[in-house]
Amino acid sequence: MSLEQELSEAMRGHVAGVRASSLMGTAIRRRHRARRLRFRVAGAALATAAVAGAVPAYLALNAGPPPAAGGPAAPAGGEARAGVVEQVKVPDVGKKSVAEARAALAGVGLTVTVGNGAPGGSSPLPEPDDDDLVVEQIPAAGQAVPKGSAVELFAVARPAATSSPEAGPEKVSMPQDLGDLGDGREFGGVEFTYLPGGLVWGEWSVKNGFGVASYSTSWKKPDLPAGHYSVQAVVYRGDAAVAVTERMKGYRGQGAEPIKVGGRTAYLVNAGEAVGTIEESGTPTLVWAVGKGLAVEVMMSPDYAGELGGEAPAELRKIAEGVVPAK
Amino acid sequence: MTEEDEAAFDEFLAARSTALLRTATLVCGASPHDAEDLVQGALEKVYRHWSRIRHDNPESYARRIVVNAAISLSRRRKVIREITFARLPETPVDGPDMELRDALLVELRRLPARMRAVLVLRYWEDLSETETAALMGCSAGTVKSQAARGLARIRERMGTLEGALG
Numbered sequence: 227m228s229l230e231q232e233l234s235e236a237m238r239g240h241v242a243g244v245r246a247s248s249l250m251g252t253a254i255r256r257r258h259r260a261r262r263l264r265f266r267v268a269g270a271a272l273a274t275a276a277v278a279g280a281v282p283a284y285l286a287l288n289a290g291p292p293p294a295a296g297g298p299a300a301p302a303g304g305e306a307r308a309g310v311v312e313q314v315k316v317p318d319v320g321k322k323s324v325a326e327a328r329a330a331l332a333g334v335g336l337t338v339t340v341g342n343g344a345p346g347g348s349s350p351l352p353e354p355d356d357d358d359l360v361v362e363q364i365p366a367a368g369q370a371v372p373k374g375s376a377v378e379l380f381a382v383a384r385p386a387a388t389s390s391p392e393a394g395p396e397k398v399s400m401p402q403d404l405g406d407l408g409d410g411r412e413f414g415g416v417e418f419t420y421l422p423g424g425l426v427w428g429e430w431s432v433k434n435g436f437g438v439a440s441y442s443t444s445w446k447k448p449d450l451p452a453g454h455y456s457v458q459a460v461v462y463r464g465d466a467a468v469a470v471t472e473r474m475k476g477y478r479g480q481g482a483e484p485i486k487v488g489g490r491t492a493y494l495v496n497a498g499e500a501v502g503t504i505e506e507s508g509t510p511t512l513v514w515a516v517g518k519g520l521a522v523e524v525m526m527s528p529d530y531a532g533e534l535g536g537e538a539p540a541e542l543r544k545i546a547e548g549v550v551p552a553k
Numbered sequence: 554m555t556e557e558d559e560a561a562f563d564e565f566l567a568a569r570s571t572a573l574l575r576t577a578t579l580v581c582g583a584s585p586h587d588a589e590d591l592v593q594g595a596l597e598k599v600y601r602h603w604s605r606i607r608h609d610n611p612e613s614y615a616r617r618i619v620v621n622a623a624i625s626l627s628r629r630r631k632v633i634r635e636i637t638f639a640r641l642p643e644t645p646v647d648g649p650d651m652e653l654r655d656a657l658l659v660e661l662r663r664l665p666a667r668m669r670a671v672l673v674l675r676y677w678e679d680l681s682e683t684e685t686a687a688l689m690g691c692s693a694g695t696v697k698s699q700a701a702r703g704l705a706r707i708r709e710r711m712g713t714l715e716g717a718l719g
Binding site: 229230232233234235236237238239240241244245246247250251253254255257258498528 | 562563566570571573574575578579585588589592593594596597600601628653654655657658661665672673676677704707708711
């Protein structure tokens with residue numbers, strides 16, 4: 227049998243037992259109702275008397291400082307210019323919380339009210355949580371629209387809040403080989419004395435997942451869902467540490483410049499998805515042999531590195547410099 | 554959404570949701586539970602635009618959303634995924650074929666997400682190079698080279714296991 231056929235058979239066998247639940251439709255519709263909301267951004271032209279009456283209170287609650295362009299005019303000032311169709315640029319509210327999106331939309335001088343479902347729909351939509359995340363907006367950011375156009379937003383509950391009550395699937399599936407590590411800084415015979423501020427232990431650990439012997443855990447920003455990481459570290463000993471030195475040679479072969487960590491040769495690379503490769507968009511990784519039979523690797527999630535921006539390499543180095551033998 | 558739209562969506566789910574769930578499971582390498590969550594999220598998007606897309610090949614639209622979501626989940630969880638799968642599941646061994654297939658799946662999971670997606674779409678979904686390319690938003694040439702490189706990588710790593718692969 228050819229490899230293609232073997233692979234095809236292997237995949238078939240692997241998922242043969244996987245079946246979509248018959249409740250999928252119900253689950254999708256529930257999700258849809260819970261996550262979908264519409265804000266109507268109603269300008270003077272559209273505002274009914276009732277809406278206009280409700281607006282100032284809303285703005286008082288949610289609006290930031292009035293935008294320079296709009297000047298200090300009161301929100302209701304739109305009514306005075308009802309005959310003029312002023313163009314405004316739709317602000318980018320993607321990835322903002324609903325509260326922030328509300329403020330941003332209000333900030334371009336438009337009045338905001340929470341509307342109802344799809345045209346013709348009759349059931350009222352649930353109020354979104356202020357904390358929900360805006361994932362889509364229509365029209366798109368940057369488009370010029372007349373004041374009074376409707377901006378439609380889709381928001382989702384943040385991952386941590388969406389896990390169904392009957393499950394904590396990700397949490398359950400995380401390995402706990404090293405038990406409760408407390409703050410997670412001490413494992414595999416070393417201690418991580420420095421971590422970027424605000425990270426907490428990822429509440430999982432694995433032994434020998436990266437060769438024998440190896441120990442690994444991660445730290446994350448508290449708002450990340452279980453299973454995601456901000457910084458992960460692996461401590462390699464014995465044969466696993468030897469394999470790491472080979473990997474480092476490979477990095478050198480791919481043109482990576484060695485640096486020094488605590489006087490030892492280290493490599494700071496963007497590790498690709500395949501082990502041992504370097505990719506521009508890979509995971510920022512600092513790896514070094516601490517001593518004979520001991521190597522350490524510190525990885526930073528690309529998301530987190532993006533948040534740190536130019537500081538990411540320096541933070542990785544600081545973490546590495548802070549690694550000391552455990553007491 | 555009209556009642557007819559709703560009924561058509563249910564029909565679509567009955568026909569396609571299991572296949573989409575299987576594709577997601579293979580592409581993201583997650584547990585069936587996580588994959589189901591991912592597929593529900595993706596299909597909510599389909600449902601959202603259903604009345605617009607239902608007459609315009611909703612299947613390929615849904616597959617594209619599912620595959621993209623699976624790739625991005627797989628990337629986000631990359632490091633931890635490698636560990637979790639470094640430990641082989643304790644599957645009963647029904648002869649050498651089972652062992653070989655498990656090993657193949659492990660190698661498949663070790664590939665970069667997009668490369669894995671190409672192999673899943675080509676050899677599990679049986680899509681053509683052109684269809685795969687359209688779905689993944691790349692050229693047919695890229696699909697061809699990604700598939701070849703993926704297979705070569707697997708073959709290379711499996712080389713020591715048996716000489717059984719052509």
